[in-house]
Structures are given as structure tokens and as C-alpha cells.
Amino acid sequence: MAAEKTTIFSPETAARFDKLVTIYPVKRSALVPMLLYAQDDIGYISDAVVAEIAERIGITELDVRNVLSYYSMLRTKPVGKYHVQVCTNISCMLRDGYATLDQCKKKLGIGHKETTADGLFSLEEVECLGVCCWAPVVQVNYDFYDQLTPEKLDKVLDDYREGRGKETK
Structure with a gap:
């Protein structure tokens, strides 16, 4: 055997x-x-x-x-439980992608390729998530959130923090 x-x-x-x-x-x-x-x-x-x-x-x-x-999607360092990727490519940029990124930075208290102290969130600015017609777009792990406003983005992040995100259901 x-x-x-x-x-x-x-x-x-x-x-x-x-x-x-x-x-x-x-x-x-x-x-x-x-x-x-x-x-x-x-x-x-x-x-x-x-x-x-x-x-x-x-x-x-x-x-x-x-x-x-x-391949940029392959990581050699641990990320947070919820890996938040913010698209800032042209379509998202034209529809406030940088403001979306800035809001994530402020709300989470971290910058690009950083992880929150509790290990819950990591943040990354990415080149394209492939859903340009619904910009601005954020991906949390494998879940997409599109046509974001500051209020919608805050709710998405709050839901994950409270264990109510799409992936936690």
C-alpha cells in the first residue's frame, strides 16, 4: 500500500x-x-x-x-477576511472611482494594500474589475457591488463588519 x-x-x-x-x-x-x-x-x-x-x-x-x-491577483502576503478591491480604471474613475477609494481608506482607516489591525478588512486599488457599465465598482472577496454612492458603500462595509455581507449569508 x-x-x-x-x-x-x-x-x-x-x-x-x-x-x-x-x-x-x-x-x-x-x-x-x-x-x-x-x-x-x-x-x-x-x-x-x-x-x-x-x-x-x-x-x-x-x-x-x-x-x-x-499575476496581480495572486498574493504572497495574507489579506483581511474581507478583501476590498476598488476599481479606478477609466470607467470607474470617470464616475468617482477615486472618491470611492478615498472613502474606503477613510472608513477602514487603511491605505492601498494594507489590512486593518483586527484582520477583518484589507484594501486594494485595482486596475479593472470588468463591469465598466455599472461604475463605480467594488469587489469584496468574490462579491461585486456596483453603481456605488457614498451611502451604499458605507452600508456594504458596515454589513461585512457586522457579519451581514453577501459572503457571510
Whole structure:
């Protein structure tokens, strides 16, 4: 009987990885999906994540790090429980995207790529969230909030702080 592999990932994520490497003609093609799933599972891409994924795919850690450094949506540092991304690309900028970002900074008391002391929120200015026609837009983890006004934004953040955000239901 073969020894069971030890892993830093949840059993669900480890099983997903085992399947991913079988559905691509080249194992390396599973790298970006694996990094995204790992980030969801662990919270960020740590050195241990890099090492295990490299081993699972049969590539070097440097190969993993090269891909990791290319994609801005992959994080190498922990973020808050609620990762708030504010779009300031052209459509959002023209509809007060910078004011939305400034309001988030003020309300949360943190700046770009910072995390609140309680670890609840992190904030990031992003280039585009892909919903330009409903600007300005904020994404909290995987939930979108569009056509924001200062009042709507405050309610969104208050709801997450009180455990009533979309993701908490």
C-alpha cells in the first residue's frame, strides 16, 4: 500500500489538485488554477504553497514563482477576511472611482494594500474589475457591488463588519 501524501491543503483542495493535473495534456497547465485554489484555501501563496505545487506538477519552485510574480491577483502576503478591491480604471474613475477609494481608506482607516489591525478588512486599488457599465465598482472577496454612492458603500462595509455581507449569508 502506497504511503498517503502529506499536504498543507484541505482534503477538498488536495483532491481538486489531483484531478486538475489529469485533465490538462501538460501538467504545468494546471499551475494558475492551482495557485488560485491554493490562495482561496490558505489565504495567500506562501513558500510552503509554492513548494507543494511545484512538487505536485513536477516543476521547479522558481517556475512557480515566475508565474506568481506575473499575476496581480495572486498574493504572497495574507489579506483581511474581507478583501476590498476598488476599481479606478477609466470607467470607474470617470464616475468617482477615486472618491470611492478615498472613502474606503477613510472608513477602514487603511491605505492601498494594507489590512486593518483586527484582520477583518484589507484594501486594494485595482486596475479593472470588468463591469465598466455599472461604475463605480467594488469587489469584496468574490462579491461585486456596483453603481456605488457614498451611502451604499458605507452600508456594504458596515454589513461585512457586522457579519451581514453577501459572503457571510
